[in-house]
Structures are given as structure tokens and as C-alpha cells.
Amino acid sequence: xxxxxxxxxxxxxxxxxxxxxxxxALLAGEPNNPDLIALLALCDEARNQPDRALARLERIRxxxxxxxxxxxxxxxxxxxQGALGEAEEALLVAVTLAPNHAPSRHLLxxxxxxxxxxxxxxxxxxxxxxxDARYLPAHCDLALALIDCGDPDAxxxxxxxxxxxxxxxxxxxxxxxxxxxxxxxxxxxxTHLVKATDLDPDSTQGLLMLAKxxxxxxxxxxxxxxxxxxxxxxxxxxxxxxxxxxSLLQLGQTRLAQALWExxxxxLPQVDSVVQLVDVCLHHNDVExxxxxxxxxxxxxxxxxxxxxxxxxxxxxxxDDRPEALENFQDLSVATSDPVALRAALWVATLWLERNDSxxxxxxxxxxxxxxxxxxxxxxxxxxMAAQAGDxxxxxxxxxxxxxxxSLPGSLEKEIRVLHARxxx
Numbered sequence: 001x002x003x004x005x006x007x008x009x010x011x012x013x014x015x016x017x018x019x020x021x022x023x024x025a026l027l028a029g030e031p032n033n034p035d036l037i038a039l040l041a042l043c044d045e046a047r048n049q050p051d052r053a054l055a056r057l058e059r060i061r062x063x064x065x066x067x068x069x070x071x072x073x074x075x076x077x078x079x080x081q082g083a084l085g086e087a088e089e090a091l092l093v094a095v096t097l098a099p100n101h102a103p104s105r106h107l108l109x110x111x112x113x114x115x116x117x118x119x120x121x122x123x124x125x126x127x128x129x130x131x132d133a134r135y136l137p138a139h140c141d142l143a144l145a146l147i148d149c150g151d152p153d154a155x156x157x158x159x160x161x162x163x164x165x166x167x168x169x170x171x172x173x174x175x176x177x178x179x180x181x182x183x184x185x186x187x188x189x190x191t192h193l194v195k196a197t198d199l200d201p202d203s204t205q206g207l208l209m210l211a212k213x214x215x216x217x218x219x220x221x222x223x224x225x226x227x228x229x230x231x232x233x234x235x236x237x238x239x240x241x242x243x244x245x246x247s248l249l250q251l252g253q254t255r256l257a258q259a260l261w262e263x264x265x266x267x268l269p270q271v272d273s274v275v276q277l278v279d280v281c282l283h284h285n286d287v288e289x290x291x292x293x294x295x296x297x298x299x300x301x302x303x304x305x306x307x308x309x310x311x312x313x314x315x316x317x318x319x320d321d322r323p324e325a326l327e328n329f330q331d332l333s334v335a336t337s338d339p340v341a342l343r344a345a346l347w348v349a350t351l352w353l354e355r356n357d358s359x360x361x362x363x364x365x366x367x368x369x370x371x372x373x374x375x376x377x378x379x380x381x382x383x384x385m386a387a388q389a390g391d392x393x394x395x396x397x398x399x400x401x402x403x404x405x406x407s408l409p410g411s412l413e414k415e416i417r418v419l420h421a422r423x424x425x
Contacts, residue, residue: 003022003026004035004036004039006022007019007022007023007039008039010022011039011042011043011046014046016043016046016047019039019042019043019046020040020043023036023039023040023043024040027040032063034060034063034064034067034069034070035067035069037056037057037059037060037070038056038057038060038067038069038070038073040056041053041054041056041057041073042073044056045077050077050080050081053073053077054074054077054078057070057073057074057077058074061074061090061093065093066097067097068093068094068097068098068101068104071090071091071093071094071097071104072090072091072094072098072101072103072104072107074087074090075087075088075089075090075091075094075104075107076091076103076107078090079091079107079110079111084111084114084115087107087111088108088111091104091107091108091111092108095108099131100131100132101131102128102129102131102132102135102138103128103135103137105124105125105127105128105131105138106124106125106128106135106137106138106141108124109121109122109123109124109125109127109128109138109141109142109145110141112124113141113144113145113148118145118148118149119149121141121145122142122145122146122149125138125141125142125145126142129142134165136162136165136166136169136171136172137171139158139159139161139162139165139172139175140158140159140162140171140172140174140175141175142155142158143155143156143158143159143162143175143176143178143179144175144178146158147178147179147182152179152182152183155179155182156176156179158175159172159175159176159178159179160176162175162176163176163192168199169199170195170196170197170199170200170203170206171196173192173193173195173196173199173206174192174193174196174203174205174206174209176188176192177189177190177192177193177196177206177209177210177213178209180192181209181212181213181216184216186213186216186217186407187217189209189213189216190210190213190214190217193206193209193210193213194210196210197210197226197229201229202231204230204231204234204237207226207227207229207230207234208227208230208239208240208243210226211223211224211226211227211243211247212243214226214247215243215246215247215250216407217407218250218407218409218410220247220248220250220251221247221251223243223247224244224247224248224251227240227243227244227247238264238267238268238270238273241260241263241264242260242261242264242272242273242276244260245257245260245261245264245276246276248260249276249280250409254280254283254284255284257276257280258277258280258281258284258286258289261273261276261277261280262277262289262292262293265277265293265296266296268302269296269297269300269302269303269307271304271307271337271339271340272339274293274297274307274311275307275310275339275340275343277289277293278290278293278310278311278314278343279343281293282314282318287315287318287319290311290314290315290318291315293311294311294312294315297311304337306332306335306336306337306340306341307337307340309328309331309332310328310332310335310340310343310344312328313325313328313329313332313344313347314347316328317329317347317351322351322354325347325351326347326348326351326352328344329344329345329347329348329351330344330348332344333345333348333364333367333368334371338372341371341372342368342372342374342378345364345365345367345368345371345372346368346378346381346382348364349361349362349364349365349368349382349385350385352364353385353388353389358388358389358390358391361385361388361389362386362389362391362394365382365385365386365389365394366394368382369382369398374398374401374402375405376402376403376405376408376412376416377402377412379398379399379401379402379416380398380399380402380412380415380416380419382395382398383395383396383398383399383402383416383419383423384419386398387419387423392423395419395423396420396423396424399416399419399420399423400420402416403416403417403420
């Protein structure tokens with residue numbers, strides 16, 4: 001057991017060569033020792049040879065099915081490869097053999113969470129913590145699962161436990177940052193995410209969340225600087241490019257943002273990227289780009305029907321086919337995709353105003369306000385349209401709601417207050 005511990009210690013400090021030499025030396029006398037073979041598999045993993053490591057572990061699982069170490073490490077490696085079903089099968093055997101092994105129970109929770117079963121994940125994380133109340137990764141993942149299930153208070157408690165256990169671990173501050181981000185409280189989120197990325201400068205998740213925290217506080221230069229810290233591969237991720245485009249847009253670099261969203265939509269037309277691209281094309285009155293997006297969506301087999309219909313309606317409206325576009329937007333204003341429904345409702349009000357039908361425009365704005373929680377910029381648009389339609393009280397209500405948001409961008413707040421003063425003057 002002392003020799004096994006020495007090998008584990010060597011692996012823990014990254015001395016793979018010594019660990020491997022010691023394993024091979026001991027295996028010469030005990031060629032079928034399952035614990036030694038498992039440690040040799042960990043040496044393979046450390047040398048970036050996961051398939052070789054899995055092959056060794058599978059041999060142990062067949063020849064020594066009562067060895068929990070082999071089942072655990074096999075499950076862990078299979079999970080890293082995305083084989084959730086096989087990983088879960090291996091880890092269930094591990095917890096049967098070693099019921100109080102918190103890491104196995106924790107990974108079972110992570111599998112459930114990744115598989116879209118947050119309720120199951122929460123129970124498994126709690127079971128892991130019953131086995132070992134100080135197992136920090138389970139506290140962190142429990143916080144994330146509780147956020148997903150809409151329990152921010154319990155999530156904050158779980159993340160706080162992680163930070164109390166060890167405030168020098170990046171994962172604990174990542175969990176705390178995620179909890180505050182979910183509650184749209186950017187200041188504590190940023191504090192913990194700065195700490196997390198200081199402790200682990202290569203954390204892709206931490207850098208992306210820190211960029212989002214900067215964006216929430218309208219610090220877009222800092223957001224871009226944070227995104228620049230990502231590795232080359234991570235910078236190419238869709239979510240990283242989307243975040244970059246959002247900050248470029250807010251800094252007035254709309255053409256650069258448009259170029260990024262065009263690349264992303266060409267690769268994978270997701271709802272957020274498409275609606276943002278449509279918005280910036282409209283800003284530039286770039287009909288050619290809009291029609292290019294329309295063609296790309298028609299060629300894709302994975303685009304939600306309401307998204308394709310929305311872009312078709314925008315192209316009709318820009319091509320002066322207003323009557324059919326209005327019908328399309330009215331149908332889409334009750335779509336399941338919130339970004340599509342909100343924009344469609346704005347178009348409905350706009351097109352009724354173009355027809356000088358103030359009553360219909362105000363009715364559309366009323367429905368929009370009832371179905372959504374319009375962000376401040378949209379609230380300003382609604383107020384402008386309501387004022388044009390002659391309903392000052394509705395316009396002021398939209399402006400008051402917009403001003404109730406914390407930390408508005410200075411330029412947006414100024415626009416809102418100027419209109420508010422004009423309407424009440």
C-alpha cells in the first residue's frame with residue numbers, strides 16, 4: 001500500500017516517468033495486480049493516451065470485476081470522451097462496490113446534469129456530499145444544478161460552502177460567479193470570476209463568464225480584453241465569437257460585429273446569432289446581407305420554422321411587401337422563441353404606425369408588454385412608438401420601466417431621460 005501511495009503522489013505532482021517506472025517494477029513481481037494496472041492506466045492518461053488507459057482498465061473490469069478503482073477511472077475517462085451511457089454504467093458499478101466513494105457519486109451527478117436531468121443530478125450531488133461533506137467539486141456542481149432548477153438561494157448556499165471549504169480553488173469561485181450571474185448581479189459575479197481566472201488563467205468557462213459579467217456592467221473594452229485571453233481554439237467557439245460581436249456592437253463597431261455573426265450563421269444558424277445579424281443588417285439597411293441570410297436558412301435542415309419565417313417576413317417588409325409581412329409578423333409575435341416573438345411584435349406595431357392606425361399599433365405594444373419583459377432599449381423603442389401613436393401615459397410607463405433597470409448604459413439612460421422630460425414637459 002505504501003508503494004501504491006508513492007506512485008499516486010508522483011502522479012499528483014506530475015512526475016509521470018517515476019510513477020510509470022515504479023508501476024512497471026512492481027508489476028514484474030505482480031503482473032495481475034489490478035491496482036497497479038489501474039495506476040499504469042493513469043500514467044497512460046497523463047501521457048495523453050486515453051484509449052490505451054481505457055484498454056488497461058477494461059482488462060481489470062473483466063478479470064477483477066470487484067475492483068472499484070477500475071470502474072471509477074473507466075467511468076471518469078468515458079465521461080471525458082462524452083460516452084455518458086457507458087460512463088454511467090461503470091460508475092454505478094463503482095458505487096455498488098464502494099458506496100461511500102464521493103467522487104463516483106459526484107460524477108454520476110455530473111452525467112445526469114449533462115444529460116438534461118438536473119433533478120436527478122441534485123440528488124446525486126447531495127448523496128456525494130453525504131459520503132464526504134468536504135468534497136468541494138460536488139458543492140460546486142450542486143450550485144450549478146440548483147441554478148438550472150430555479151433555486152438561487154440554495155445555489156448560493158452551495159457555492160458559499162465551496163468557497164468556505166477552499167477559497168484557493170478556481171472551481172469554487174467559478175460556481176459563485178455563475179450563481180451571481182444567474183441573478184444578474186454583475187458586481188459580485190465579476191469579483192469571483194476575476195479571482196477564478198487569476199487562479200486558473202486557462203479556464204475557458206471562467207473567461208467566458210467574466211466577459212459576460214463585464215458586458216452586464218457595460219464594460220465592453222474589458223469584455224473584449226477578457227475574450228482575447230482565450231486560446232486560439234477557444235476564441236473560435238461560437239459562444240466566444242457571439243460574445244465578442246455583442247461587445248463590438250455596443251462599442252459602435254457594427255460592421256465588425258456583422259462580419260462575425262455572418263460567419264457564425266454560415267456555420268450554424270442559431271436563433272440568437274440570426275436575430276442579432278438581422279438587427280445589424282437593418283441598422284445598415286443592408287438588404288443584400290439579409291437576403292444572403294435568408295438563403296442560408298432555407299438551405300439548412302436544422303433551423304426552427306419561426307426563425308426562418310421571421311427572416312422571410314423581414315425580407316418581405318424590406319422589399320415593400322408590407323401587407324403579407326404584417327400578417328407574418330402577427331403570427332410570429334406569439335412564437336415560442338422569445339427573441340423572435342419580441343422582434344415580430346415590434347414590427348407589427350411599426351407597420352400599423354406606417355398605416356396611421358394608432359389603435360392597432362398601441363394594441364400590439366400592449367400585447368408585447370404583457371407577454372415579455374422588454375429590455376431597456378426595447379422599452380425606449382416602445383415609448384417612441386406609443387408617443388407617435390398619441391398615448392403619452394403608455395409611453396411614460398415604458399420609460400419608467402426601462403429606468404427601473406440597474407446600471408443602464410450612459411447613452412441609453414440619457415436618451416430615455418430626454419424623452420421622459422419631453423413627454424412630461
